[in-house]
Amino acid sequence: MYLVYILMAIGLFFAFAGTVGVLRMPDAYCRMQSSTNIATLGTLGALLGAFLYAIYLKNTGMAIKILFIAVFIIVTNPVAGHAICKAAYKRGVKAEKLTCDDYGRDFPNE
Amino acid sequence: MKPSKFNSILSTFIFCYLFWIIFTWTFTSQELITGAIVSLLVAILTSRFFIHEDANYLFNPARFLNLVLYIFIFLMELWKANVDVAKRALSPSLPVNPGIVKVPTEVKSEYGLSMLANSITLTPGTITMEITEEDNKNYYYIHWIDVSEKDRTKAGEAIKGTLENWVRRIWK
Amino acid sequence: MTQHLPILAIISLFIGAFIVSLIKEKNTTLRNTVVLIVTFASLIFTLMMYKPIIEEGNVLTYWMGNWEPVQNWAIGIGLEVDQLSLFFGLFISLSIVLSAMYSFKYIENETGKDKYYVLFLMMSASVMGFIFTGDLFNMYVMIEIMTFASVALTAFRNNRPEAVEAGFKYIAIGSIGSSLILLATVILYAQFHTLNLAQLAGEMYNNYTVASIFALALMIVGYAVKVFAVPTHFVAPDAYMAAPSSISMLFSGIVNKAAVYGILRIIYVVYQSMNLPTMQFLLIFWGTVTMFVGVTMALAQHDFKRLLAFHSISQIGYVITGIGLTTALGITGGLYHALNHTLFKGLLFLCAGAVFYATGTTDLDKLGGLAKRMPQTAFIFLIGAFSISGIPPFNGFVSKWIIYQATYEAGYAPVTIVALLVSVMTLASFIKVAQSAFFGQLPKEFKNVEEVPLSMRVPMWIMAILCVIGGIVPNIVTKYLVTPAANAVMNASRYVEAMMGKEFASKFYNNLGSAPVIDYKLAGYWQPISWLILFGVLLLAFTLVAVLGGFNPKHFSYADEEDAKYDVFFSGESSEFSHVAGSDLFWGLKYQFRHYFDFMHNIHSGIVNDYALSVVFTAAVILLYVFTFVR
Amino acid sequence: MSKKEIKVKNYIIKTAADFFAPIGLILGIYVILHGHLSPGGGFQGGVLVASAAVLIYLGYGYEKATKTLNVNLLKKSESIAALMYSFFALLGIFYAANFCRNVFYNVGKPGDLFSSGTIFLMNFAVGYKVLTGIGFLILLMFGLLNNEEA
Amino acid sequence: MIGFVIVSILYIILAIALLYRVFKGPHAVDRVVAGDSVDILTVVALVLFSVYSGRGIYLDIALSIAILGIIGTLLISKYLEGKL
């Protein structure tokens, strides 16, 4: 039982950190980095907590579904992140003080 | 190697049927039979998309085991990276040092490439922007929140860690 | 079998729509056959309901899926057909058949014929569903499908920019209207937890709350948008003008009528013990403004179909005035005028379509002299024009006369005067159309136009004959069609009783009285037979004079020939083309009232925001009015 | 400008489309068929299935998507589905009851897949109609966009 | 098990905080990123609420959002890329 609470607390913490990151980070790319933070541990924690609780209730169907929701979120989110990042770059969104920019060197924006 | 039609449909069918069972989660005969019919239809429709090279990749037990192990290792990596980024986001001075680096990789197959790319994207702090091919070698372009190494190979090791080897064990 | 008739009348059209979309576009014969069969089936199903409903006076209720009311609580969707519904249903299904027949040739050269028929049948089916349903939300759904199909049909000739523009304006304004109706439905559901019209009427009887009055106002504005009453009418001329003529006919014939039906149901059945005099004043005022603005705008138009569209608005003004009177005579007049309007306005739109089919334009400035090349169309057009402007032996006169008398009797003498004036102006504008499209000189480029094909003339002739019949034997028409419908309007308790059972309806005692069978000997000096005799005598005299006086039709010939000096309306030059164009005929009148016309032109700005603003403004005014005067 | 030839590979979105197309289809059909037992029903499931078409479009582009999904066939089957719905509704009249009557309603016990008579079939018809209709709409709109560019 | 409700409400509060970025975001990309995160947080809140109320049917909805949330983001990013 305590494990469930701990997991949920972890999830909340990371979701909170991610939210703060999205709100605070200087440019769009760094915000994306932070948003993956939300998507991974922020959700995983809470979903695993719910999963354990569902097992504790002996509700197997529910537990399996929760697990697969977690899997789907984890699998879909990077695809979206990748697509949006690429789109941002193609769109010419300004990035703050890039240390190095291999991509811009190889694919100059016309 | 071109996958044979029957094998690809069969593996897609099993994949679909698994999901049907998960969605319904009631084991009456009606549900199971309907699910079989539906999965067969879906398998015939989508097998040409779903199967890329090898029709029975996951039926190889070693690969399957690797996949399961990979999940745990990946979770470890995830934990580390998450803590790191959370620290950065919450610290008052926002210590970021972003950049886009080009990283070579050894993975060849489509599923493997995108799996590794997704794993990289999922670990906070890095996002794959593009996969390209130069001289029969694949490269990732990765946006990295804290560029500590500008050299390609070293940066690649810092980012990919041990993940690449695991991915290569699952896919080609 | 009898109980299934309403649903069959609706579903046959829907099934026809789905079958038509399966047929290949090139297969014209099969598609036309299916359309004809389906529309005829719907007409026959509707006609079969005539005997049990109008003649025997039953009210037919039908519960979808046998979900009948439990403990006086309607839980299912019900269809209910009483005399009023059937009255509307009859002429609507008739005009659907005629329009379908007309479209076969008319639409021949367009692309996307299959889509045309699918949308056509969808629109017809939704109108039939709207008329026969007994459920508030179903009414919303049907009117929304109707708007949807109408918009798609308006934009049917999508290679013309005007059509697409009109379609967009129509959908923007129409969706505001439907949203208002939906909002009112929601509020009523929240109040009374039912959607059935009959049960709503019972629950609401003498039990009005602020919210239900709010809903009434929203509902009236919503249907007014659909009926194109004046401050919300801006989109109507655009839509009527851009749509194919067979569809314009349906717009004025059935879409408008469906909205009129909605207003009737809401005011007389659902809110039947509403504080009637104030609602009466609102509707009469609104109708009068509508008819006046419509006709004056029509005087200034120089496009055939746009002019007809403004006339349509004006005639709907008569209908609204009639049904707003709440007296038996007024409702009879309003309903009769609705029927007549469907006939003669459909006829006129079909004539416009015939002109378009033959010449490729409807601009009155370019047309002229078509009577020589298209004599039948010209003749039919004259019948329609006489009907709409209330010339005696035609049906328009009868219904207008009833409305004049009803308004005068109810103490609204100024309305009577305005209505008469509007009638005169209608005649004036149709003189303009007749003069510039069918008489005068024939332009050279239309020298080779030919009469439209038979399948287009047949519907026109049918409607023309019905117009004449409606004018010659009004007694029969009123007795067997209009009066039962008016009776059904006046006695809402029968509607409730048939739907919810006697026990539930026992709350109702206020039968407003039954509509009288109108005897035209008492009601004014309208004697159809004597007028007919007069007409015949005049015709005989004209023929005699023509024959004895050596009248030679060969004098009428083309402008570029030698003996063309009698051709021209008032000038003798044979060499020039001196046709009086449509926009010039009333320039003196227009100059005198130029401030008014300038104002009206500025209001019809063509900007969709302004149109939407006028709808919102109307809603605000009506809300204010209803809250001030209706308790 | 780079000297070496660099091939861009859109593997990520493509593989995602490959991976999720069967899952989306299965989920959609599950929602359609369990319309009487769980939230959802014909419309929602139909939309879910149609989203698989979007995924294929995203992964492979318009050409491949139209090659896989025959637009004309979609259009036809939409009308067929509507006819199916009308037929199931008319079954009520054939069984001497009213329109839309659920005629086989007492088959099976509650909770089973085939326990609701015609509602199941009607759900299926609606789902079929919606998935073909929305799929058709989506392809039509993307086709419009592609033509705009060309 | 009231803790689940509290946690799901906290998640919703985080989602509402993210709406600030959706509204303000200097570029469309920021809005999309924040919207995506809102999507995911909503799924989590839905799952937690479902577990709390013990009804599996809410999970179906969460499942659909989880699978379909990607499509909107992908479409918008394709549009921004100019390749739609």
Added chain:
Amino acid sequence: MLLMNYITCILLIVMGLYTIVMKKNLMKIVIGMGLLDYGINLLLISIGFKAGGTAPIFTIGELKSDSFFVDPVPQALTLTSIVIGACVTALALSLVVMINKHYGTLDTDEVRRLKG
């Protein structure tokens, strides 16, 4: 809590009407139509709500003896209304595309060939 819903609905409806009346871009007018729809849909859903009620779907084993449903009718109505709204939006958008093709602009002040 429910009052919040009603306020939001009215806000959405007013925003929708404002957008239709004031914005000079055809796309924004379509968005305004959508807003109007959503406001009404939200209202429709809210009126069926009962405090403590659960979703009106009967599943075996998940319901306790004291659980009760919210009103299912508004939910069905909302679904219908959403479907209709989606169709209207699709049609309006296609018309906007056509207008853009013919007129080359989306400004309502330019799209006024029919007037008077």
